[in-house]
Amino acid sequence: MRDGWRLALGTLTALPTPPPSAVTRDTARAAVLLAPLAVLPLGAGVVALGWLGERLGLAPLTLGFLALGWLALTTRILHWDGLSDTADGLTASYDRERALQVMKSGTSGPAGVVATVVVAGLQVAGFSGLLASERGAVVAGLAVCLSRLALSLACVRGVPPARRDGLGNPMTGVVRVWHVVALWLLCGGLAAVVTWWVGLPATAVVAGLAAALVVVTALLVHCVRRLGGVTGDVFGAGIELALAAILLGITAAL
Template sequence: MRGRADGLLLAFSWLTVLPVRGPENVDRHAAGRAIARAPIVGLALGGTCAALVWVSITTGLSPLLSGLIGVAAAALLTRGMHLDGLADTADGLGCYGPPERAREVMKSGSTGPFGVAALALVLGIQAASVGQLAQLHMWWAIVFVSVIGRVSVVLACRRGIDAAAPTGFGALVAGTQSTALVAVWTGVATAMSVYIRPDRSWHGPLVVVVVLALAVILTRHCVRRFGGLSGDVLGAGIETTTALAAIGILVGS
């Protein structure tokens, strides 16, 4: 029981700005427990985002502006680190050379044109889609896209995935998630998605399958390109999966 609590505290400590302290000694076992609870963090962040968007719209703000506020709040609550990972990953994928060169670009500390374009595109999609979901009163969907974004992290850290470097965040979490845990979270996300569009109960599960499949493909490509998994790739996976899930839910609405 203590290990489970430590894993949840570490997950919130790593993935949010909340003043939460996890265990003092973090090894791969502790890191794996934290990653396994990342979707719970997504549930809390998604609920907060949905609440802020609801308040914004209630006070008379437009759906688009409300969506921007919700997305901005999510970025602040996560220290912007997932967005940093998205920008670094885009720059790494956009450069030429071997994996070592790509990793150097990602660690440079500056954001190049590919990173800027990725940020603008993904944030724009998220804000517009969250605003439209709110306009359609699909509040549960706003929560859900945050959860499935973190489910993609569990899939990315499944066994058989190596880290890009012997040290760092990737080295702590790569290959820590069992096939059974991946299946459990995929099942939970599928069950949650059924209630997004009650009139089309098949729509949400279809979005889960397609979006998580795309997340696996993206992670696999990044692992090949960079020589393994890194924290930047996980951040990019969260942001892109969130955006794609929101688009998928809105299709046909």
């Protein structure tokens, strides 16, 4: 469990973390299941930002951009790089090997830039709608944690790795379907209770998770069809798309 916790923190955040002693399938499974909890400090930062911004009289749009910047800083922009590379690979060629080569190159092409701008804009819009109040700030912080549930979908058994190297290989297929269902129900239920406790409709969290489930599943199906599986870049893309979907789903339901 300790190695799983270290892997989750070291992969999903920029927090100083000792490396795991070994990355086994059990370690990877624990990291995937602990992912929503591992980013709790990042979500807490978003909550604090909302509360502080309200007291300073900052505009919601400004807070939305600051929240985006905070998350980019505290994740080393790793997930954004994955989103950009995934978009470039999926649009570069219908040839699987060529697409994977483009994703591995690390450079951002037109598709990657546009995808990053669009998804970042959607996240800013979602954060802006929630950070206008203290209650909304709490839900915005929850959305950050819930977005990491996307990792469990990408790592469920039956979703193959697209190649035999990189982060995607040791992480894929490490969780069972019942793990995913239990994790989503547990995190969604806790988030719904907290949302209700702060005085907002609990159904908003359900709407956000439903939107994320549809978006991330569509991404994974497309990647398996086009690339033959998933990579570490796809993990990052799924997380950022999930966050945008959850934020917009919640704001639309409020």
